[in-house]
Amino acid sequence: MAQPEGLLFSKEHEWLKIDGDVGTVGITDYAQNSLGDIVYVELPRVGHEIKQFGSIGVVESVKAVSDLFTPISGEVIEVNSGLEADPALVNRDAFGAGWLYKVRIKGLNEKSALLSPSDYDALIAEAAH
Amino acid sequence: MNSTPETLRRTALYDEHVTLGARLVPFGGFEMPVQYAGILKEHDAVRQRAGIFDLSHMAQFELFGDGVADWADSLTTNAVGTMKRYQARYNIFTNERGGCHDDVLFYRLANRWLLVCNASNAAKMWAHLKAHNERPDVRLESRHGQAALIAVQGPKAVEIVAPLCDGDAKDVAELKYYFCAEGSVDGTRAVVARTGYTGEDGFELFVDGADAPRLWRRLLEVGKKYGLEPAGLGARDMLRLEAGMPLYGFELDEELSPLAGGQSWAVKMNKPAFAGKAALAAQLAADDYQRIAGFVLEGRVPARTGYPVFSGGKRVGEVRSASIAPSYGNRNIGTALLPKAATAVGTPLEIEIRGARHAAQVVSLPFYKRER
Numbered sequence: 001m002a003q004p005e006g007l008l009f010s011k012e013h014e015w016l017k018i019d020g021d022v023g024t025v026g027i028t029d030y031a032q033n034s035l036g037d038i039v040y041v042e043l044p045r046v047g048h049e050i051k052q053f054g055s056i057g058v059v060e061s062v063k064a065v066s067d068l069f070t071p072i073s074g075e076v077i078e079v080n081s082g083l084e085a086d087p088a089l090v091n092r093d094a095f096g097a098g099w100l101y102k103v104r105i106k107g108l109n110e111k112s113a114l115l116s117p118s119d120y121d122a123l124i125a126e127a128a129h
Numbered sequence: 130m131n132s133t134p135e136t137l138r139r140t141a142l143y144d145e146h147v148t149l150g151a152r153l154v155p156f157g158g159f160e161m162p163v164q165y166a167g168i169l170k171e172h173d174a175v176r177q178r179a180g181i182f183d184l185s186h187m188a189q190f191e192l193f194g195d196g197v198a199d200w201a202d203s204l205t206t207n208a209v210g211t212m213k214r215y216q217a218r219y220n221i222f223t224n225e226r227g228g229c230h231d232d233v234l235f236y237r238l239a240n241r242w243l244l245v246c247n248a249s250n251a252a253k254m255w256a257h258l259k260a261h262n263e264r265p266d267v268r269l270e271s272r273h274g275q276a277a278l279i280a281v282q283g284p285k286a287v288e289i290v291a292p293l294c295d296g297d298a299k300d301v302a303e304l305k306y307y308f309c310a311e312g313s314v315d316g317t318r319a320v321v322a323r324t325g326y327t328g329e330d331g332f333e334l335f336v337d338g339a340d341a342p343r344l345w346r347r348l349l350e351v352g353k354k355y356g357l358e359p360a361g362l363g364a365r366d367m368l369r370l371e372a373g374m375p376l377y378g379f380e381l382d383e384e385l386s387p388l389a390g391g392q393s394w395a396v397k398m399n400k401p402a403f404a405g406k407a408a409l410a411a412q413l414a415a416d417d418y419q420r421i422a423g424f425v426l427e428g429r430v431p432a433r434t435g436y437p438v439f440s441g442g443k444r445v446g447e448v449r450s451a452s453i454a455p456s457y458g459n460r461n462i463g464t465a466l467l468p469k470a471a472t473a474v475g476t477p478l479e480i481e482i483r484g485a486r487h488a489a490q491v492v493s494l495p496f497y498k499r500e501r
Contacts, residue, residue: 036152036363037169039453040429042483058483060431062168062453063363084429 002121003028004095008111009120010053010071015095016114018105023072026099027059027090030124035061038087042068043079043101050076050103052110057100059090072110074103140185141277141338145345149359157248159186162361171364172455175327179283180360181348184333185341188251188273190258192242196266201235201242204261204404206387206396212237217307217324219395222257227386227408230257232377236309236322236335243320243335245278247377277341281348282331282368284499285355289348290314290332294321301332315347326365328372328456328497370464371456373423373495379434379450380421380464388412389466391421391494419446422472423494424480426461428487432480439479439486440471448480456497464494 007015013031017024032038040060050056050070057068079101082089090098115123137160146153151162162183165171174180192201198210207220216237222230231250236243246254251273258269281290291302298312298321309322320335336344349357366376373391375381381390386409388396396409412418426432432451437444451463471478474493479486 036164037167040431042430062367063163065433087429 003117005117007095007117008071008114009117009123010069010114011123012053012067012069012071013124014069014071016071016111018108018111021105021108022077023074023103023105024099025071025101025103026094027068028120028124029094032091032094032098035059035064035066037062038090041083041087041090041100043083044070044076046076046079048076050074052107052113068100070103071114072103072105073107074105076101077104078102138186138274140183140274141341142183142185142279142345145342146183146359151359151361154362156362157186157251159248161186162359163363164361165359168361168363168367169455171358171360172367174356174358175283175329175360175364175368176456177284178356178358179281179285179289179331179352180327180358180364181345181352182280182282182360182365183345184278184280185276185338186248187278188246188248188254188271189276189278189335190244190246190255191270191272192244193240193268193270194264194266196264197242200262200264200267201244202400202403204257205233206400206403206405206409208397208400209235214239215309215311217309217322219392221381221387221392221395222254223387223403223405223409224383225405225408226384227388227405227412228383229377229381229385229387229390230254230383232375232381232387232392234324236320238309238311238320249378275338277336277338279334279336279341279345279348280325280327280331281334281352281357282325282327282329282360283357284330285352285357286329286331289352289355289357290321290334293347293351306330315344317344319344326372326374327368328374328495329368329499366450367452367454370450370452370462371454371495371497373497375421376450385421385466386412386418389418389420417469419466419468420472421449421464422467423492423496424448424463424465424478424489425457425492425496426463426480426487426489429461430482430487431461432463432482432487432489437481438465438467438471438489439481440467440476445471454496462492462496467491 201209293315296312298310317340325331436448446467454462476491478489
């Protein structure tokens with residue numbers, strides 16, 4: 001399963017897309033598939049300062065509650081308001097319409113701690129064994 | 130369950146689950162499908178069309194002899210002796226404190242009885258039955274792990290299953306709810322019962338493990354045009370909760386009596402002595418025991434088992450089961466164990482979720498009832 005190019009990944013299965021100093025964050029297709037039907041997403045509030053790899057919310061599937069971590073530090077500037085009415089957007093389009101929040105990135109150098117698409121592929125291939 | 134991955138057992142249908150792409154999880158000592166296409170899709174298939182479930186992990190015990198009804202009546206709360214031939218009946222094995230060893234189904238056949246126990250209680254129940262059987266006119270046999278159980282549930286179940294039935298089971302379309310027949314399904318010897326745990330019409334097919342894979346594939350094949358889909362334990366749990374049916378370990382356990390668990394309809398106090406009768410009589414007289422009630426949350430945040438429940442600002446109980454409920458307006462529902470005073474329909478509750486309290490209220494069970 002090839003990951004979309006141009007994204008960075010965390011070991012906790014979040015993706016990050018960087019445009020200048022704005023990062024868009026979501027969970028990976030692998031993550032949504034493992035979770036199953038997503039019924040609720042709890043996101044940080046706009047204006048909230050978040051720290052790389054910190055726990056900042058939850059994703060709830062029918063069967064379980066999973067912590068949401070952030071791949072990068074910064075200030076939350078937007079959350080995906082569509083998820084409140086339709087959390088299954090994350091299941092249907094994890095890398096697109098199911099994005100979670102946008103962050104004004106504080107330290108771009110933090111991205112060196114994230115994985116490339118091929119590194120992330122290797123990580124989930126290993127998890128499958 | 131205490132099973133480690135090494136000791137997990139597989140049902141006769143294990144290979145079918147793998148072929149269908151099921152996600153397998155340990156349950157009751159078996160590796161069982163929790164979902165195939167997804168819990169919500171499978172739930173929808175059962176409510177709108179039909180779903181097929183592998184329930185071969187459940188313990189099947191066979192009871193023989195003239196003393197079975199009498200003996201079973203002494204260990205359970207519901208009536209066994211009044212069951213007609215080919216009738217099925219829900220029942221509860223109680224301990225001396227009135228708590229539940231297990232909730233089960235009895236099926237009375239021509240010259241034997243079938244007792245179906247929860248997989249999670251299989252070993253405990255087998256030991257309990259053996260320890261309490263000193264009667265020469267009752268003989269017990271465990272078929273756990275050898276016998277298979279396939280359920281077809283949903284409004285299309287009759288159209289799918291009935292044409293395959295033959296012998297004494299050929300008229301299963303006319304079978305009343307909670308009755309069964311012994312005959313064949315697609316040439317396979319089977320007990321065909323109009324029972325289930327989903328709140329829908331449907332059948333449970335008791336067959337030999339060796340015959341199960343072929344029958345499973347055949348049912349999927351003939352069910353295709355009706356929209357039959359394989360459904361896992363995740364959908365089953367959601368369906369049963371909506372239908373207000375208890376799950377052992379949640380609404381019933383060794384400390385929770387059938388009265389507390391909302392199953393007083395299955396407690397026959399007019400029976401002669403049975404295990405726990407005195408304790409249940411005392412509970413009934415005092416009427417002060419904590420009991421299960423249904424609740425619905427106001428917001429979109431789901432509750433989970435174990436979350437604290439508040440009433441009038443005071444912590445009064447905890448959530449026992451919870452789910453999103455597609456058949457109840459996609460609301461977040463559940464059951465909670467509460468003091469009697471907090472169980473009246475309409476009572477406002479608060480449920481603590483990650484430190485914040487969320488408004489909920491008591492509603493009557495079941496959440497879902499099919500139109501007949």
